[in-house]
Amino acid sequence: FDRYITALPEGTRVNVNTAPPEVLQALAGSLDAGQADAVVQARGQRPFETVDAFMALPALAGLGETERQELKDAIDVASEYFQVVAQVEVGGRTARLASVVYRPRQGGALQVGVRDLGSAFLSPEGACNPGWVPPEEAGQE
Numbered sequence: 001f002d003r004y005i006t007a008l009p010e011g012t013r014v015n016v017n018t019a020p021p022e023v024l025q026a027l028a029g030s031l032d033a034g035q036a037d038a039v040v041q042a043r044g045q046r047p048f049e050t051v052d053a054f055m056a057l058p059a060l061a062g063l064g065e066t067e068r069q070e071l072k073d074a075i076d077v078a079s080e081y082f083q084v085v086a087q088v089e090v091g092g093r094t095a096r097l098a099s100v101v102y103r104p105r106q107g108g109a110l111q112v113g114v115r116d117l118g119s120a121f122l123s124p125e126g127a128c129n130p131g132w133v134p135p136e137e138a139g140q141e
Helices: 021-027 033-045 051-057 065-074
Strands: 081-090 093-102 111-116
Touching: 021 033, 051 065
Parallel strands: none
Antiparallel strands: 081 093, 093 111
């Protein structure tokens, strides 16, 4: 389960356009696995442009008013924090660099928060990265 855990500043919201079903279920306790999968399928057809568009999903219709408000306060449809991973193999040796980058929504320069030259915080899976491809599959067609 550690692939779903991250440490970001208080008040950082979860991007519902990239969160895996397990994270969506954690945000809305009464959301079951089937409903979470339905949310993921809906955003696969077209990413949510607003939080209200996400909240209007039929899968969320059964949430109580308090849970709806708590969910709405915890989510967004964009991200400000990103994990950037570079992996290079030369002469049979592999080097990785992982960085947490902050991109302010209001503009301004990118800020690098943490860098890791090993694998201390590098998740082997792309839990919240739908475009992630395992290194062993990267060159395959």
